[in-house]
Amino acid sequence: xxxxxxxxxxxxxxxxxxxxxxxxxxxxxxxxxxxxxxxxxxxxxxxxxxxxxxxxxxxxxxxxxxxxxxxxxxxxxxxxxxxxxxxxxxxxxxxxxxxxxxxxxxxxxxxxxxxxxxxxxxxxxxxxxxxxxxxxxxxxxxxxxxxxxxxxxxxxxxxxxxxxxxxxxxxxxxxxxxxxxxxxxxxxxxxxxxxxxxxxxxxxxxxxxxxxxxxxxxxxxxxxxxxxxxxxxxxxxxxxxxxxxxxxxxxxxxxxxxxxxxxxxxxxxxxxxxxxxxxxxxxxxxxxxxxxxxxxxxxxxxxxxxxxxxxxxxxxxxxxxxxxxxxxxxxxxxxxxxxxxxxxxxxxxxxxxxxxxxxxxxxxxxxxxxxxxxxxxxxxxxxxxxxxxxxxxxxxxxxxxxxxxxxxxxxxxxxxxxxxxxxxxxxxxx
Numbered sequence: 001x002x003x004x005x006x007x008x009x010x011x012x013x014x015x016x017x018x019x020x021x022x023x024x025x026x027x028x029x030x031x032x033x034x035x036x037x038x039x040x041x042x043x044x045x046x047x048x049x050x051x052x053x054x055x056x057x058x059x060x061x062x063x064x065x066x067x068x069x070x071x072x073x074x075x076x077x078x079x080x081x082x083x084x085x086x087x088x089x090x091x092x093x094x095x096x097x098x099x100x101x102x103x104x105x106x107x108x109x110x111x112x113x114x115x116x117x118x119x120x121x122x123x124x125x126x127x128x129x130x131x132x133x134x135x136x137x138x139x140x141x142x143x144x145x146x147x148x149x150x151x152x153x154x155x156x157x158x159x160x161x162x163x164x165x166x167x168x169x170x171x172x173x174x175x176x177x178x179x180x181x182x183x184x185x186x187x188x189x190x191x192x193x194x195x196x197x198x199x200x201x202x203x204x205x206x207x208x209x210x211x212x213x214x215x216x217x218x219x220x221x222x223x224x225x226x227x228x229x230x231x232x233x234x235x236x237x238x239x240x241x242x243x244x245x246x247x248x249x250x251x252x253x254x255x256x257x258x259x260x261x262x263x264x265x266x267x268x269x270x271x272x273x274x275x276x277x278x279x280x281x282x283x284x285x286x287x288x289x290x291x292x293x294x295x296x297x298x299x300x301x302x303x304x305x306x307x308x309x310x311x312x313x314x315x316x317x318x319x320x321x322x323x324x325x326x327x328x329x330x331x332x333x334x335x336x337x338x339x340x341x342x343x344x345x346x347x348x349x350x351x352x353x354x355x356x357x358x359x360x361x362x363x364x365x366x367x368x369x370x371x372x373x374x375x376x377x378x379x380x381x382x383x384x385x386x387x388x389x390x391x392x393x394x395x396x397x398x399x400x401x402x403x404x405x406x407x408x409x410x411x412x413x414x415x416x417x418x419x420x421x422x423x424x425x426x427x428x429x430x
Contacts, residue, residue, distance in 0.1 A: 002181040004030030011181060012174050019166040020174065029178050033206045035171065036225070037158035040218055043138065044114065049083050050090040052128060056121045059159055059168050061138075062093065064113040067106050076100040080109050082117065093117075094129035114138045116157075118167045136169040156218065158210055175210045182207075189228075200224045245290050252318035252405055253287040259346050259357055259386075260313040266344065267306075275303050282311045286318075286406070295412075308408045309339055316359050316386035320405025324389040327411050329365045335410065336363040336389040350384065359386030366393045 002011060006029045009017045020026040026035055041047075047060035062082035071077050076099065083092035095117060097105050109115075119133035138157075160171040187194070187202045194201065200208065200220050208221035254260070264271075271279070278296065285292040298304045312322035324339070326332035340347045340361050347361050348354030362376040362385035379385035383402030388394065 001183055002029060002178070003183060003185055004028065004033070008032060008174075008178075012177050016166070016170060016174055019163075020171070023163045023166055024161075029182065032171075032175060032178055033182075033210070035160060035175075036209055037160050039159050040156045040212070040215065041159060043155050043157060046084050048091070049093045049128075052093070052121050054121050054123050054128065057119070057164070058121060058130075059116055059118040059162065060093070061114070061116055061157070064109050064111050064115070065092065066111060067109045069103050069106055073100065076103065078102045078105045078109075080105070082115075089127070093121075094124075094127050095133055095135075096124075096129055096131050098132070108137065109135075116169060118162070118164075120164075134164075134167050136167075156212055156215065172210075179207055179211060197227065199227055202228070241293075244293060247291055249289060249291045250318075250320065250403075250405060251287050251289050252315045252320055254283050254314055255317045258313070258317035259359060260310060260317055262346055262355070262357055263310070263313055263343065266346075271306070272303065274298075275307050278307050279310055282307070283314060286311060286314055305335070305338060306342070309342060312387055312406055312408060313359075315405040318405070320403050321380070321383060321385070321401050322387050322406040322408060323394055323401070323404060324387065325394055325407065325409045326389065326391055329367055329391055331410065332363065332365050332389055332391050336361055339387060339389065347387075349386075360384055361386075362388045364388060364390035364393050364399065366391065 008020065008027060008029060008031070011029060020032065024031075024035055026032050041061055046062055049060060049062065052058055052060070060082075063084070064080060064082050065085060066081040067078070069076065069078055078097040080095040080097075081092055082095060095109075115138055116136045117130060117133045118135065119130035122129055122131055158168070158172050158175075160168045162168040162171060184203050189199070189202065193199075199205075200223075202224065205221040205224035208217045209225060212218035212221060282292070282294065285294070296304050296307060308324075312324070315322050324332075324335055326335055343358070343361065345353060345355035346358040349358040349360050351360075360379055362379040364373070364376045364380065368376065376385070376388070376390075377399065380388045381400040381402060388401070393399065
């Protein structure tokens with residue numbers, strides 16, 4: 001019995017198994033069948049050779065136009081020109097085989113021969129060429145093995161991601177062998193869902209992605225396999241959301257008599273409907289006993305900073321601190337200045353001109369002078385600074401918070417997952 005978990009070494013030859021594992025990490029039948037063709041080419045559909053670039057590692061379908069032996073002795077070489085008969089020099093490619101043992105290739109690569117040719121594109125005398133390319137002649141005659149002849153006589157030929165050690169036709173032949181032995185298997189996706197989503201069965205899709213009857217079937221196979229990949233991602237994300245909901249967090253409910261209330265009262269403008277809607281959502285989620293994960297998106301100037309600041313103030317009002325992580329020192333300084341300006345006296349607690357109710361904003365970057373850095377570290381560790389704005393410096397081990405309750409990340413795509421997790425790890429756990 002051959003199934004997706006069967007080891008490749010039990011199905012195909014050892015000389016092919018090792019290169020497949022070394023190049024792509026393929027060890028089982030399932031691994032091989034999920035090494036999908038990058039494209040399908042129709043038999044006789046010649047590759048547009050003018051699009052090739054020097055140093056590209058390519059596999060092209062082309063027809064031999066000319067083949068001849070040049071030189072003699074140690075300088076003997078076989079030169080073959082492939083391409084379309086009506087193409088100019090840019091639509092042709094030279095194949096070169098050096099050494100007197102290469103002379104026999106002239107008989108094999110006769111004009112009119114159609115084949116797949118693989119190698120790295122080079123250039124000599126302003127002519128693009130493949131030196132000693134690997135190739136597969138697409139004759140489909142008795143000289144090919146039965147499964148191989150069946151593969152290359154078909155109208156669609158798969159082209160796989162390949163290397164110089166294992167070419168696309170070797171992979172195609174291995175896939176053909178595996179498919180001829182693979183037993184039908186049960187689809188893990190219920191038939192009801194497949195019908196509703198107009199999807200092929202997994203068994204059909206895995207076969208059709210390699211050996212389709214036509215392009216329509218190939219596209220249908222791709223649709224099913226892409227659906228599976230998307231479904232897998234969604235399931236992982238759902239598991240993470242469920243795990244997050246199961247994790248404890250300190251609730252930070254909204255307080256009516258607070259810094260946030262004073263901030264809203266002194267705003268020189270009215271919040272937009274979108275800002276109020278998002279603000280209400282954040283207010284409700286910050287009050288929950290589990291962590292909040294939100295991505296705030298909006299056009300430049302849409303007021304994302306105001307929304308983020310209101311959420312930070314809610315956390316500060318509830319006895320916590322907020323960290324604002326910026327990708328560069330310039331942005332960190334700009335954000336700190338903007339937040340202080342928006343808060344006014346509410347951001348100057350304990351200082352001259354500060355309000356009766358308020359907090360402080362601390363800036364922490366790697367370029368700070370020693371005295372300013374020490375002061376910022378003390379404000380963060382003591383809790384005097386309810387809002388700490390900084391760069392990667394916030395992630396360092398010696399940076400401590402009295403009670404970190406919220407992390408706001410600006411341009412999160414510019415930070416690694418471990419960096420963001422390191423900052424979240426500084427938060428107080430209930």
